[in-house]
Structures are given as C-alpha cells and as structure tokens.
Amino acid sequence: MVTVSEYLGYFKDRRLINVFxxxxxxxxxxxxxxxxxxxxxxxxxLSRSMIGLFGIVFVCYSINFLWSPLVDRVKLxxxxxxxxxxxxxxxxxxxxILLATLWLSQVDIQNQLQTVALCCFxxxxxxxxxxxxIDAFRIDTLNEHETHKTTAAATMATSGWWTGYALLGAVPFYMADLPDWQWTHVYFVLALIMLALMLGVFFAKEPDSNREYIHKALEAEFIQTDASFLKRIGAWLWVTIAEPxxxxxxRNGVKTALALLAFIFLFKIGEAFLGRMSIVFYKEIGFSNSQIATYSKLGTGLITIVFAFLGSLFNSRYGIVKGLFISGIAMAASxxxxxxxxxxGPKESLYAMAILVDGFTQAWSLVAMVAFISMLCDRAFSATHYALLASLGNLGRTFLSGSSGYLIDYLxxxxxxxxxxxxxxxxPSLIFLFLIRKRLMALEASFHSKQ
Incomplete structure (x- = not known):
C-alpha cells in the first residue's frame, strides 16, 4: 500500500501539471x-422549459465517441x-470555442435567440x-508501467476541470452584478480568458506513443496479400472505426463489457436533472448572482479540489471500486x-453546508470515475475508448437535463x-455496482499488476 508521502511525491511530475x-x-x-x-x-x-432545452447542446459530449476515432488517427x-x-x-x-464566445459577446439575445443556440452548439x-x-493526452502521457499514477492524474484532471468550471465560473457572476455590465460584456471577458487558456498547448510536451506502429500492423493484417487502393482504404477505415x-x-469479454457500459451510464443519472436547473433553482429561491458566485462557484470549486486530493489518496490506497460506492451514497445525500x-428558503448557512456536501460528492465521483475509465482504455485507441466510456456517463445527464425544466414545471x-x-x-446504480463489484475489483488488480 502506497504511503502518503510517496503519493504526494507523484504531484512533482511536470506532466501532471500539464494535465491540470x-x-x-x-x-x-x-x-x-x-x-x-x-x-x-x-x-x-425565458421559461424553465426553454432554458432546459438549451441543455440539449450537451448531447455533443454524449456522442463524441462517434468522431473520436478521427481524433485518434487523422493528422491535421x-x-x-x-x-x-x-x-x-x-x-x-x-x-x-474562442470564435463562438466572441460571437456571443456581440448578439442581441432577444432578437437572435437562434444565433445564440448556434453558438452554444x-x-x-x-x-x-x-x-x-485532452483525455487521450492524459492517458498517453503516463507510461504503461506508471499505473500507480493513474489516480494522481485523475485528481489533477478533476481539480483542473473544477478550476475551469467553478473558480473561473465565479468571475462572470460577480461581473454580472456590477453597474452597467451586460451579459455580452461578460462573454467578451470570457473570450479573453479562453485565449489565455490556449497558451497551455504550447507549454505541454506531446506524449510518446507506439500507437501508429500498432495501427499500421493492424492494417497490414487486414490487407494481407491484397494491397489494392480499395483494400488499403478499407483497412484504414477498419482500424480507425471498427477495431477500437x-x-x-x-479485451473485457462481451458480458463484462456490457456490464461496464451499463454501470457507467447509470452512475450519474441522479445528477442529470440537478445540473441544468441548479442555477435556475438558486435564482428562484432568492440567492443573488454574487451569492451564487461565492458558494456554487468559488465554494464548490475549492472544496472539490481539496476533496479530489483526499479522494484520490483513498482510491490509491483502498481501491477505485470502494471510492465509487462512497461517492454514490454522497451523491444522494447532496x-x-x-x-x-x-x-x-434561502438560508446562507444551509446553502454553505449543501455546497460542502456537493463538493465532496463531485470530487470523489469524478476522481473515481476518471481513474476507473482510464483503467479500461487500450492505449492504442485511448481517444476512442475514453470517449466511448465517458460519453455514456454524459448520455443520461444530457438527455435528462433537457427535460428537467419540464419536470419541475410538471411538479x-x-x-x-x-x-x-x-x-x-x-x-439503481449502487445496486448495480454491488452486483458487479467482484469483476471490477479483478479488473483493477489486473491493471495495477502492470507496474
């Protein structure tokens, strides 16, 4: 079992800073x-139902596995x-992203709602x-014998995501409460932040990979003795689309693979309705933009980052499966x-307590799930495999969040x-997790045996 000092030493690795x-x-x-x-x-x-419908653009995150093979293979x-x-x-x-954000900073939302929807898409x-x-970069950046750093990488990815979403997400809500500031002004500032984030590409080092060698070997196996043009095209398409x-x-067997896919789909359904309507709820219940920024953005972000490190240490010492159980129970409590x-009603003390529980939930569930999905990926197809598995986790969130406004109206x-x-x-996800726990623990043990 890894010691705390050994585990903290993992974060000195510059590659993990790039992951963050x-x-x-x-x-x-x-x-x-x-x-x-x-x-x-x-x-x-706009009505709750219309706001909820805007959440349908997130379907892109749920089906990105459809074009993930191109990200694995097409050279720009x-x-x-x-x-x-x-x-x-x-x-x-x-x-x-930068160009669409700049476009949003110039629109008249009352008269150009379709344009706003297009920019969001x-x-x-x-x-x-x-x-x-990015997910493929994180998986590829660690060598195959460095499986012990998987949860540390998941922590940095989770902490980074919440820094981008929650800590930076507090900025627009503070700005929106300033005198004479419009949401279009806010989006212009957000475009400048996006421009600054793009600099990270130039500070990172491209991971070493034998991916191309494996792909060429698989193509050669498909072609065999027929090297005609059509056969070569067929080989490229097979290795790009079907082989992953x-x-x-x-790798996992059909039954186990289907069970893994079903669990990933079910795990975050409880959060699906909450996510899209949370801001609407806070505003309806009586909280100001500044309170939302302080608690739901800064508060959740900081708490999530702290618990992400604690959760990753727990997962490293006691296993990802146990971490998933704890995060599922915390999700319901949140x-x-x-x-x-x-x-x-809008009591700040209760709001702060809810944010504390929610931050714990977000941290443990994300770190455990990111590490869990990374564990299941074949490095030859890391972009495709991670996109397939992660998109299933987003599928319920996306489709259900689109109807969340209708549900609250119905209620x-x-x-x-x-x-x-x-x-x-x-x-349901906790029950399913209990039923497949032994197989998941066996997969985890097999994964860590590579180091």
Missing part, C-alpha cells in the same frame, strides 16, 4: 453554455507537424472534441440537502420533491 492545465481548459466551455448561459436566459425572461495539416496528434486537435478545438461540439484529445470497439469487447433548502415548481426524486435515482 488541460483540465482547466476542459471545464471552461461548460461555463459558456451551462451556468452562465442559464443565468443569462433566466434574466432575459500543418498543426500536426508543429504540435503532434493530441495537441493539434486540442488547439483546433479551442480556436472554435459550436462551443459544445468543439468542447466535446477538445475533451477527446472490437478491441474493447475482446441532492437531499438541496431539497431541504427548497423547504426552508408545479415543487423543488423539494424534485430533489428528492433525483436522490432516489442514485439507488
């Missing part, structure tokens, strides 16, 4: 099309030569593509805290009942 920086860039788009957009739409008088002209496979895709994605599509490359999925099921706020604005229902949604 890319984590910040990964979380930042969620501000642009998530909490800040929800607040803007709410201030413009000029950028690939300058930056390498992973960093070139990260930079290209960030350019599109572009940011979501580019952000989802950026995530494919075949490799995943062959939603019940918000239900209590709905019943008693006649009964937020207490709404959060109680979200807490109950956690139970």
């Amino acid at each position: 920086a890319f984590g910040v860039a990964s979380g930042f788009p969620w501000i642009l099309i998530g909490s800040v957009m929800s607040a803007w739409l709410k201030d413009e008088g 002209p000029l950028l690939h030569k300058l930056l390498g496979q992973r960093r070139s895709w990260i930079l290209l994605s960030q350019v599109f 572009v940011i979501a599509l580019a952000g989802a593509t950026q995530d494919i490359a 999925f075949r490799a995943f099921f062959n 939603n019940l805290m918000f239900s209590l706020i709905a019943m008693v 006649n604005g009964n937020w207490a009942l709404f959060f109680l229902l979200t807490a109950l949604m956690v139970i």
Whole structure:
C-alpha cells in the first residue's frame, strides 16, 4: 500500500501539471453554455422549459465517441507537424470555442435567440472534441508501467476541470452584478480568458506513443496479400472505426463489457436533472448572482479540489471500486440537502453546508470515475475508448437535463420533491455496482499488476 508521502511525491511530475492545465481548459466551455448561459436566459425572461432545452447542446459530449476515432488517427495539416496528434486537435478545438464566445459577446439575445443556440452548439461540439484529445493526452502521457499514477492524474484532471468550471465560473457572476455590465460584456471577458487558456498547448510536451506502429500492423493484417487502393482504404477505415470497439469487447469479454457500459451510464443519472436547473433553482429561491458566485462557484470549486486530493489518496490506497460506492451514497445525500433548502428558503448557512456536501460528492465521483475509465482504455485507441466510456456517463445527464425544466414545471415548481426524486435515482446504480463489484475489483488488480 502506497504511503502518503510517496503519493504526494507523484504531484512533482511536470506532466501532471500539464494535465491540470488541460483540465482547466476542459471545464471552461461548460461555463459558456451551462451556468452562465442559464443565468443569462433566466434574466432575459425565458421559461424553465426553454432554458432546459438549451441543455440539449450537451448531447455533443454524449456522442463524441462517434468522431473520436478521427481524433485518434487523422493528422491535421500543418498543426500536426508543429504540435503532434493530441495537441493539434486540442488547439483546433479551442480556436472554435474562442470564435463562438466572441460571437456571443456581440448578439442581441432577444432578437437572435437562434444565433445564440448556434453558438452554444459550436462551443459544445468543439468542447466535446477538445475533451477527446485532452483525455487521450492524459492517458498517453503516463507510461504503461506508471499505473500507480493513474489516480494522481485523475485528481489533477478533476481539480483542473473544477478550476475551469467553478473558480473561473465565479468571475462572470460577480461581473454580472456590477453597474452597467451586460451579459455580452461578460462573454467578451470570457473570450479573453479562453485565449489565455490556449497558451497551455504550447507549454505541454506531446506524449510518446507506439500507437501508429500498432495501427499500421493492424492494417497490414487486414490487407494481407491484397494491397489494392480499395483494400488499403478499407483497412484504414477498419482500424480507425471498427477495431477500437472490437478491441474493447475482446479485451473485457462481451458480458463484462456490457456490464461496464451499463454501470457507467447509470452512475450519474441522479445528477442529470440537478445540473441544468441548479442555477435556475438558486435564482428562484432568492440567492443573488454574487451569492451564487461565492458558494456554487468559488465554494464548490475549492472544496472539490481539496476533496479530489483526499479522494484520490483513498482510491490509491483502498481501491477505485470502494471510492465509487462512497461517492454514490454522497451523491444522494447532496441532492437531499438541496431539497431541504427548497423547504426552508434561502438560508446562507444551509446553502454553505449543501455546497460542502456537493463538493465532496463531485470530487470523489469524478476522481473515481476518471481513474476507473482510464483503467479500461487500450492505449492504442485511448481517444476512442475514453470517449466511448465517458460519453455514456454524459448520455443520461444530457438527455435528462433537457427535460428537467419540464419536470419541475410538471411538479408545479415543487423543488423539494424534485430533489428528492433525483436522490432516489442514485439507488439503481449502487445496486448495480454491488452486483458487479467482484469483476471490477479483478479488473483493477489486473491493471495495477502492470507496474
């Protein structure tokens, strides 16, 4: 069992600093099309149902596995030569995020709602593509014998994501309460922040990988003695699109693979409804933009980062599966805290307590899930495998969040009942986790035996 001092020593690795920086860039788009957009739409008088529908753009994060094989294999002209496979895709994605954010800073939302929706879609599509490359970068940047650093890398990714989403996410809410500041002004500042985040690409080192060698060997196996043009095209398409999925099921077995996919899909359904409507809830219950910035952004971000390090140490010492159990139970408790706020009103002390529990939940669930999914990836197809597994985790969140506004309207604005229902949604995933726990522990033991 790793000691605390040994584990803390992992964070001296410069590669993990790069993982943190890319984590910040990964979380930042969620501000642009998530909490800040929800607040803007709410201030413009749009209905809960319409605000909820804007969450459908997050479907890009749920289906990004469809184009993840291209991120694994397609070499971008000029950028690939300058930056390498992973960093070139990260930079290209960030350019599109920057341009769409600048566009949002110039729109009249009352008369250009379709344009706003288009910008949100572009940011979501580019952000989802950026995530494919960033997750693959994190997996590739550690050597195969460094499996002991997987949870540390997951911690840095989680801490970075919450820095980008929550700590930087507090900035626009403080600015929105300033005299004469409009949301368009806020988006211009957010575009400048995005520009600064793009510098991280140039400070990171492209990971070494034998991925291309493996891909060429698989293509040669497919071609065999027929080297015709059509056969070579077929080989490239097979290795790019079909082989990653075949490799995943062959590696784990069909039954185990399906069980893993089902668990990942179920695990965060309890959070799905909460995520999109949380800002709407805070504003309806009576909290100001500055209070939301202080508690839900700064508070949650700082707490999550602290608990991310504690959670990763726990996962490293006692196993990822136990970490998943704890985070699932905490997830339900967190939603019940918000239900209590709905019943008693906007009390800051209760709000702070709910944020503490929610920060713990976010940290433990994200660190455990990121490390868990990373463990399941084949390094020859790291972008595709991680995107496939992570997108399943986002699938329930995306589709359910789109209907969350309709649910709260159906409940006649009964937020207490709404959060109680979200807490109950956690139970199926915990039951399923208990049923497959032995197989998951065996996979974890096999993964760590490589070091």
